[in-house]
Amino acid sequence: MRLSEIRDLLECDVLCGEDRLDLEIEECFAADLMSDVLAYCRPNALLLTGLTGVQSVHTADVAELAAVVYVNRKRPAGHILDIAREKEIPLLSTPRTLYEACGILRASGFAGGSRTR
Numbered sequence: 001m002r003l004s005e006i007r008d009l010l011e012c013d014v015l016c017g018e019d020r021l022d023l024e025i026e027e028c029f030a031a032d033l034m035s036d037v038l039a040y041c042r043p044n045a046l047l048l049t050g051l052t053g054v055q056s057v058h059t060a061d062v063a064e065l066a067a068v069v070y071v072n073r074k075r076p077a078g079h080i081l082d083i084a085r086e087k088e089i090p091l092l093s094t095p096r097t098l099y100e101a102c103g104i105l106r107a108s109g110f111a112g113g114s115r116t117r
Contacts, residue, residue, distance in 0.1 A: 001025060001108065003067055003090060006046065009108060010094040010101050012069060016081050017090025025066045027111050030102050034059040040114045041065065048101050052076040054083065061087045071098045 004021040007014060014021070028046040031037050034055045037047060043064040049056055052074045060068050067090040070076070075093050076084075084091045094101055 001110065003046075003092075006067075006069070006105070007092060009104055010069060010092075010096055012092035012094045015070075015075060015091040015093055016085050017067065017088070017092075020067070020088065020090045023066055023090070028102070028105050029065075029112065029114060030098055037063055037065075042115055046105075046110075048098060048105075050074055050098060052080070054080050056080075057084045057087065057089060057091070060084075060089050065089070067092065069094055069101065071096060071101055 003023040003025060025046045027042060028048060029041040030048040032049055032051045037059050041063050044066050047060055047065050047068045050071050052070055056068055057080055070093045073093060073095050
């Protein structure tokens with residue numbers, strides 16, 4: 001599914017990365033513990049999180065994630081958006097809760113982006 005379709009499904013605002021909305025994404029991973037993302041998330045997955053600190057962008061970069069969606073209308077500070085732009089990581093914000101966003105994506109055919117142990 002394209003990132004633009006995810007934006008529409010989750011009613012997201014695009015915070016940065018408007019030029020990357022044509023990205024194809026097939027898996028998602030939801031977490032607020034960035035250590036879990038690093039340990040269990042597959043590359044090229046979409047990250048759904050409520051954590052808006054700089055760690056979310058650095059983790060997305062290290063884990064080679066496709067994009068980050070912040071839930072509950074959360075938005076990172078401006079300097080974090082600058083880092084995401086520099087690293088070419090699209091950031092979006094949805095009014096949905098983490099639970100709702102995961103349910104919507106799962107119902108739309110998304111697979112989980114978790115590695116097996």
